Structure formats: structure tokens, C-alpha cells
Amino acid sequence: MPVWHAALQPYEKAGQVAVVAIVQDQHPDRARLFLQWKQIGWPVLADQLDLLNLDTVPLTVAVDEYGIVRFTELPMSAAKTIGETFITQTYPKPASTPAIDRGLFQTVRSWTQAIGIFSQDVQRHPTDGAAEFRLGSAYRARYDSPDRRATDFADAERHWSRALEIDPNRYIWRRRVQQYGPRMAEPYAFFDWIRDARREIAARGETAIALAVEPGDSEFETPDPRLAAARVPAAEPDPRGRIRRDAGEFIGVESTAVPAEPAPGDTVRVHVTFRPNARTKAHWNNSVDPLVYWLAPPAGVRVSARAFVAPNAGTEVSQETRTVEYDVTLPHAANGRVTLPGYALYYVCEDVNGVCMYRRHDITVTIPVTR
Amino acid sequence: MKIAAAVALAAALAAPVAQPATPRPIWARNNPLPHGLNRGDAFPTLALPSADDGHPVSIAEFRGKKLIVNIFASW
Numbered sequence: 161m162p163v164w165h166a167a168l169q170p171y172e173k174a175g176q177v178a179v180v181a182i183v184q185d186q187h188p189d190r191a192r193l194f195l196q197w198k199q200i201g202w203p204v205l206a207d208q209l210d211l212l213n214l215d216t217v218p219l220t221v222a223v224d225e226y227g228i229v230r231f232t233e234l235p236m237s238a239a240k241t242i243g244e245t246f247i248t249q250t251y252p253k254p255a256s257t258p259a260i261d262r263g264l265f266q267t268v269r270s271w272t273q274a275i276g277i278f279s280q281d282v283q284r285h286p287t288d289g290a291a292e293f294r295l296g297s298a299y300r301a302r303y304d305s306p307d308r309r310a311t312d313f314a315d316a317e318r319h320w321s322r323a324l325e326i327d328p329n330r331y332i333w334r335r336r337v338q339q340y341g342p343r344m345a346e347p348y349a350f351f352d353w354i355r356d357a358r359r360e361i362a363a364r365g366e367t368a369i370a371l372a373v374e375p376g377d378s379e380f381e382t383p384d385p386r387l388a389a390a391r392v393p394a395a396e397p398d399p400r401g402r403i404r405r406d407a408g409e410f411i412g413v414e415s416t417a418v419p420a421e422p423a424p425g426d427t428v429r430v431h432v433t434f435r436p437n438a439r440t441k442a443h444w445n446n447s448v449d450p451l452v453y454w455l456a457p458p459a460g461v462r463v464s465a466r467a468f469v470a471p472n473a474g475t476e477v478s479q480e481t482r483t484v485e486y487d488v489t490l491p492h493a494a495n496g497r498v499t500l501p502g503y504a505l506y507y508v509c510e511d512v513n514g515v516c517m518y519r520r521h522d523i524t525v526t527i528p529v530t531r
Numbered sequence: 532m533k534i535a536a537a538v539a540l541a542a543a544l545a546a547p548v549a550q551p552a553t554p555r556p557i558w559a560r561n562n563p564l565p566h567g568l569n570r571g572d573a574f575p576t577l578a579l580p581s582a583d584d585g586h587p588v589s590i591a592e593f594r595g596k597k598l599i600v601n602i603f604a605s606w
Binding site: 161164168175176177178179180181182183184185188189190191192193194202203204205206207211212213214215217218219220221222223224225226227228229230231232242246247254257258259260261262290332335339348350351353379 | 566567568569570571572573574575576577578579580581582583587588589590591592593594595596597598599600601602603604605606
């Protein structure tokens with residue numbers, strides 16, 4: 161992309177060409193951060209639903225002044241000669257040009273409404289993988305919004321997986337499934353670049369674009385170094401269950417298994433999410449040990465670790481969502497469901513200057529197994 | 532999308548838009564959406580939300596000038 165940026169800049173300044181980025185990320189603000197890092201000021205349009213119905217990325221496409229595609233999949237080597245091959249070329253005016261299609265914007269007012277319409281579309285076109293992908297992406301978008309429902313993430317995964325079953329050749333869809341899935345034999349560095357980007361943007365004296373949703377552990381090739389540095393307990397921290405329980409008054413807990421419908425013997429990525437309760441104005445207490453999650457898997461169930469830590473934020477108290485992720489390999493004899501008991505221990509305060517306490521939250525992760 | 536990703540889009544969706552060019556939402560067509568981009572075809576004119584502010588923008592709004600569209604994912 162920097163190659164194209166450098167090659168096109170003179171033509172942009174001369175008013176001979178415009179450049180637009182369209183990003184296929186589920187979270188387009190990550191692409192905005194990427195462009196900020198690379199100091200590229202192109203306008204960015206978000207296609208998290210893959211409305212363009214594309215197989216893969218990246219694609220560099222040349223569109224003439226009448227809106228007609230003249231080149232698709234331009235290689236990076238074409239950047240050097242783009243002036244002669246495209247920008248200064250003359251193209252015939254077509255007899256007609258299609259009108260702007262604002263269908264999405266004139267109809268939908270919320271992700272909930274979009275999910276309703278997309279669901280109908282999936283029912284009407286059961287072999288349309290693109291419809292499944294749109295529905296999955298809308299569920300995940302609602303999951304990341306204030307209208308979120310606890311099952312939205314799992315629903316997103318289910319529909320993304322169905323999309324890929326219908327058409328396994330769609331690279332964008334495959335990556336979306338892998339983004340949240342079990343750690344691969346060769347882990348993919350989805351968002352490891354973010355650490356470098358933030359460091360370099362700060363070194364330039366700029367403020368990095370804030371992300372609405374921080375990438376989780378499954379989205380990094382190299383796990384968060386703060387996790388490696390955290391003191392994960394070797395022994396069960398509350399074996400007799402003596403710590404007072406929090407049933408969600410202070411911290412709400414949700415879990416999602418990816419894939420949502422695994423078969424016996426599969427490895428599943430479990431995402432456990434901890435959210436301070438806004439009603440009780442709960443805050444993490446960051447001046448003490450971080451959240452610890454202890455897992456007690458039943459016999460025959462293999463987990464990537466028994467104990468996990470979700471690091472504290474840098475401020476004295478905070479209200480961010482925290483996540484813990486781990487892989488679970490299901491027994492070949494599993495049938496119906498696998499349950500993983502466990503619990504989290506954390507320090508939490510009522511409001512910023514309120515009472516602080518130590519609490520235990522019992523967590524049972526249930527994974528439906530499909531034979 | 533930035534803070535409250537979906538909200539930004541939803542806010543944009545809720546904003547008044549110009550005279551609609553198509554009466555039906557794109558996902559409610561009887562036929563699947565076109566697959567991919569083909570040389571010689573019009574670039575799809577559907578509006579997409581700006582990642583900056585959620586405002587709907589169509590590639591068709593750039594007509595009159597040559598355009599390079601860089602389609603990518605940050606991963």
C-alpha cells in the first residue's frame with residue numbers, strides 16, 4: 161500500500177486521480193489505525209458485511225471517470241506505470257451509468273433491524289453464502305454495540321461458518337472464521353502490527369486512533385506480552401470455595417465457543433468476557449492483583465492451560481471489558497455437550513471512590529457437540 | 532469502526548439521505564449480488580459507510596475523475 165501511496169501522490173495533488181480505500185475488516189477502525197500508522201490520508205469506506213461480495217483482498221482497482229472498472233487486481237509493479245497505463249488514458253463514455261444504490265442506508269436503522277432482514281434473506285436463499293456472511297457480520301457488529309446480546313458472538317460464528325461451508329473458496333470469510341478460532345498450527349499475525357503502530361505513532365507525537373474493540377488473544381500470532389509477564393497461579397487459588405460470590409452484580413460474564421457447533425475431537429477456542437456492571441457502577445481495582453481465571457476441566461477434556469490472567473489497565477480503576485481465551489480439545493466420545501466448570505477471582509470497586517472488594521464468579525462454559 | 536462501531540453505522544443509517552435511487556434494500560433482491568469485480572463493468576454503486584464518521588459514500592460520487600480503489604483488510 162505505501163508503494164501505491166507514493167506512486168499516486170503526484171497525480172492526486174495534480175487533481176488527476178482520486179484514491180479511496182475500502183476495508184473488509186469486521187472492525188474498520190483498525191484499518192483507520194493502519195492508515196494513520198502509514199501516514200496515508202485516503203478516505204476509508206467500511207465493507208465489514210462484504211457487500212461487494214469479493215473473494216479476497218488486497219485488490220487495487222482502476223475505475224475510469226464514468227465509473228467503469230478498467231483494471232482489477234493491479235499488481236504492485238503496476239504502480240510505477242499507472243500514469244501512462246490508466247490515469248492519462250481516454251475512455252469512451254458509456255450510454256448509461258447506474259444510479260447510486262443507497263438501499264442499506266434508506267432501510268436499516270439499527271443492527272437489530274438489519275439482523276431481522278438478513279435472517280429473512282438467509283431463509284429465502286439458503287444456499288447464498290454471502291447472505292450468511294452478512295448476517296454473521298451483523299451479529300458480531302451488534303455484539304460490539306450497546307444493543308449487544310450475549311448470544312450474538314456465537315450467532316456470528318455460526319453464520320460465518322455456514323457461509324464458508326457453502327463456498328469454501330472465499331478467503332475473506334475464511335479469515336473471519338480463523339480470526340476468532342483455535343490457535344492454528346501456524347498462527348496468523350492478524351493484528352500484531354497494532355503494537356508497532358501505536359509505538360511509532362506515539363513516537364511521532366500523535367495520538368493513535370482509539371479502537372472500539374481491542375483484538376483478543378486469538379487475533380495475535382504472538383500472545384500479549386503482559387500475559388506472559390503476569391503471575392499465573394500454579395495451584396488452585398480458592399479450592400475450598402471460601403471467597404464470597406459475585407453472580408453478576410459487579411462483573412457480568414459471558415462465554416462463546418468458536419466454532420459454535422464443533423464435532424467430537426475438534427479443538428474449540430473459548431472466549432470468556434468480563435464486563436463491569438454499569439448499573440452498579442462497578443470498576444476494576446487496578447492497584448492489586450489482576451483477574452485470575454481457574455479452569456477445572458473434566459476427565460478427557462484437554463485445555464491449553466488451567467489458569468489465566470487478564471491484565472490490569474494502567475489507571476487506578478477502570479471499566480474496560482476483559483477477556484480470557486483458551487483452546488479446548490473435545491473428547492472423541494463427546495456427545496451432546498461438554499461443560500467446563502471454573503471460576504474467576506477479581507478485585508472490584510463500587511464506583512470510582514466506592515467500596516472495593518474481592519469476589520469470586522463461578523463460570524460454567526457449555527460447548528454443544530454435534531455428531 | 533471507532534467507538535461503538537455499530538452505533539456509528541447505525542447513526543449514519545439513521546441520518547437523512549438524498550433522494551433514494553433504488554427502492555429496495557440490496558439484500559432483498561431476488562438474485563444474489565454480483566460476485567467480484569469485472570473489467571468493463573460499472574463498479575458497484577452501493578453506498579458504504581465512511582469509516583471516519585459513518586456517512587454513506589458511493590464510489591459513483593467520484594465520477595468525473597479517474598479513481599483508484601484500494602480494497603484491503605488491515606490483517
